Amino acid sequence: MRALTQDRYGWDTLAVRDVPDPVPGESQVLVEVHAAGVNPYDWHYAAGQPLIARPMLGGLGGPRPRVRGADLSGVVLRTGPGVTRFAPGDEVFGFGTGGTFAELAVADAGSIAHLPADLGHVEAAAMPMAAVTALQFLRAAELTAGQRIAITGAGGGIGHFAVQIAAAWGADVTGVCGPRNAAMVRELGASEVVDHTTDDITAGEPRFDVVFTNAGRYSLRALGRVLVPGGLLLANDGSRDGLLGPMPELALAPLLSRLRPYRVVNVEATRSGEDLGVLDGMVADGVLLPIVSATYPLDRAVDAIRQVAGQGHARGKLVVTLV
Numbered sequence: 001m002r003a004l005t006q007d008r009y010g011w012d013t014l015a016v017r018d019v020p021d022p023v024p025g026e027s028q029v030l031v032e033v034h035a036a037g038v039n040p041y042d043w044h045y046a047a048g049q050p051l052i053a054r055p056m057l058g059g060l061g062g063p064r065p066r067v068r069g070a071d072l073s074g075v076v077l078r079t080g081p082g083v084t085r086f087a088p089g090d091e092v093f094g095f096g097t098g099g100t101f102a103e104l105a106v107a108d109a110g111s112i113a114h115l116p117a118d119l120g121h122v123e124a125a126a127m128p129m130a131a132v133t134a135l136q137f138l139r140a141a142e143l144t145a146g147q148r149i150a151i152t153g154a155g156g157g158i159g160h161f162a163v164q165i166a167a168a169w170g171a172d173v174t175g176v177c178g179p180r181n182a183a184m185v186r187e188l189g190a191s192e193v194v195d196h197t198t199d200d201i202t203a204g205e206p207r208f209d210v211v212f213t214n215a216g217r218y219s220l221r222a223l224g225r226v227l228v229p230g231g232l233l234l235a236n237d238g239s240r241d242g243l244l245g246p247m248p249e250l251a252l253a254p255l256l257s258r259l260r261p262y263r264v265v266n267v268e269a270t271r272s273g274e275d276l277g278v279l280d281g282m283v284a285d286g287v288l289l290p291i292v293s294a295t296y297p298l299d300r301a302v303d304a305i306r307q308v309a310g311q312g313h314a315r316g317k318l319v320v321t322l323v
Helices: 040-047 051-057 121-125 128-140 157-168 179-187 220-224 247-251 253-259 273-284 298-308
Strands: 002-005 015-018 028-038 071-079 091-095 104-108 112-114 148-152 172-177 192-195 208-213 227-235 263-265 292-297 317-321
Touching (some): 015 298, 028 121, 040 051, 040 298, 091 104, 091 121, 091 128, 091 273, 112 273, 172 179, 179 192, 220 227, 292 298
Parallel strands (some): 148 172, 148 208, 227 263, 292 317
Antiparallel strands (some): 002 015, 028 071, 028 104
């Protein structure tokens, strides 16, 4: 099969090559990939950044697995031993294991779900990592109707899903984004939109019950200033400055919770097929819609990853198409 692979860190090592077809193991399925979502996760692996994370990305020599990509949508070709929920011919979406920017990918049966009836493969491929992350962070906040939440990076992958989920749960949503995304964020459910190019969300009196930070534009300490006493800071990201990126801020989050009049929470998002089912239900109810701003063929997948590198891409999701 053809796949986007790399043997060591760095953009110049990424290339589409012929590699052996993967084989599903116990409780796994083999999927013909029709589309694969692009995430910041992919550029972290491609570039090996931040440097301190390389042991977790596969080792100092290069990333593992060799094939890039985590999200997929496609058709089951074969099932491994122990799989009962899926059969060949089923249309599915979710998380792959071993890379998904490829014609074929293996997925754990517990990390995929049946394709939402109201979505095509491109739209479904945009959802797994970003939408599940948004769902799990907001669930950790125990968000309730009427609470005031600010979401930074509201026009991006995780952010645009978070705006919709929070609004569907009855929260009063303030979306922070650039001017080109303001209309979209308001249409997705934000009652107020703050243009980060002209206004500073971290200025002013404490006014939010919850702040959900994405895109690394603000420090956690600065965002804490606008939380009411007893508020919650959902720390999905911190400032990207320095060789260590946001990791020092995130590592200090538990300490911040002890020293500040608000709590700081970081959620280790999991690849949950059950949560994909929850999102499917929200799509069916008409309260969740993936926004795909561009698609790229496999031969241009590197360009798609570059678009999400750093803070370079901030409008919905990008998707690599294979069929």
